[in-house]
Amino acid sequence: MTDDAPELRASDADREQVAEVLRDALAEGRLDMGEFEERLDRTYRARTYGELAPITRDLPGAGTVTPSVSLVKGPEAGPGWVDRVTGGEGSSEWGVAVMAGFQRKGRWTVPKRFNAFAFWGGGDIDLREANFADREVVINCVAVMGGIDILVPPGVEVVVRGVGIMGGFDHREDGVPGDPGAPRVIVTGFAFCGGVGVQRKLTRAERQRLKAERRQEKLDRKSARREIHQTFHEDIQDAHRRMLDNHRDLLRKNHPHED
Numbered sequence: 001m002t003d004d005a006p007e008l009r010a011s012d013a014d015r016e017q018v019a020e021v022l023r024d025a026l027a028e029g030r031l032d033m034g035e036f037e038e039r040l041d042r043t044y045r046a047r048t049y050g051e052l053a054p055i056t057r058d059l060p061g062a063g064t065v066t067p068s069v070s071l072v073k074g075p076e077a078g079p080g081w082v083d084r085v086t087g088g089e090g091s092s093e094w095g096v097a098v099m100a101g102f103q104r105k106g107r108w109t110v111p112k113r114f115n116a117f118a119f120w121g122g123g124d125i126d127l128r129e130a131n132f133a134d135r136e137v138v139i140n141c142v143a144v145m146g147g148i149d150i151l152v153p154p155g156v157e158v159v160v161r162g163v164g165i166m167g168g169f170d171h172r173e174d175g176v177p178g179d180p181g182a183p184r185v186i187v188t189g190f191a192f193c194g195g196v197g198v199q200r201k202l203t204r205a206e207r208q209r210l211k212a213e214r215r216q217e218k219l220d221r222k223s224a225r226r227e228i229h230q231t232f233h234e235d236i237q238d239a240h241r242r243m244l245d246n247h248r249d250l251l252r253k254n255h256p257h258e259d
Contacts, residue, residue, distance in 0.1 A: 008049050018043045021056045030059060081181045090133045097121030097146060113138045118146030118194065128153040132183040139187050143167065143194035150187060150198045155179035158198055159186045167191035170198045
């Protein structure tokens with residue numbers, strides 16, 4: 001920030017960013033309605049950054065308003081991902097398959113860089129139930145006359161940068177947007193007469209859970225239809241009874257001595 005930054009003219013976008021901070025503060029109970037209205041009025045009357053800065057100075061995360069400061073809130077982590085990006089070290093940093101195989105699956109922690117090597121063999125790297133040591137991890141694969149398969153859960157962004165010679169890397173999941181806050185998995189390396197596959201797949205438990213949810217939804221819809229049908233039938237019966245009662249009352253009124 002230069003010495004004359006407070007004197008720089010603020011834009012409409014700058015004022016709107018400050019207004020958004022004020023709206024958040026009102027929703028969180030940091031400002032009452034009177035304070036909010038007074039500060040909002042000052043915001044839209046402000047002409048320079050120096051006039052905007054004091055308006056949000058006492059609000060957490062607002063900071064001083066300058067041309068280089070953005071007050072736009074970043075995306076929050078989606079459900080489940082906050083607990084799975086743990087930081088620290090990975091529980092396993094490499095896997096080797098020489099005329100054999102290796103597996104990494106279940107509840108393990110993916111390090112910032114995992115190295116995998118397969119020669120006349122195969123490796124399975126399953127990330128569906130894994131934790132992640134960092135928001136971005138690299139899986140470096142070398143497959144020589146062998147194969148390495150990587151399973152990722154929905155929501156994880158995958159970037160494939162490997163090189164294949166008489167072999168290849170699976171790019172089908174490359175570039176699929178991830179969920180907010182989800183890890184980013186970079187698959188890199190080299191494949192010679194072999195291959196590295198990347199699949200996005202649910203765990204068996206998750207598939208069973210979704211299947212059970214769909215089954216319950218069907219049962220709920222059937223139950224709702226039965227209730228609607230029963231209610232409709234009861235309404236018809238009530239209307240018929242009321243019609244008969246009205247007809248009987250009319251007959252009694254017109255012929256009072258026939259009872």
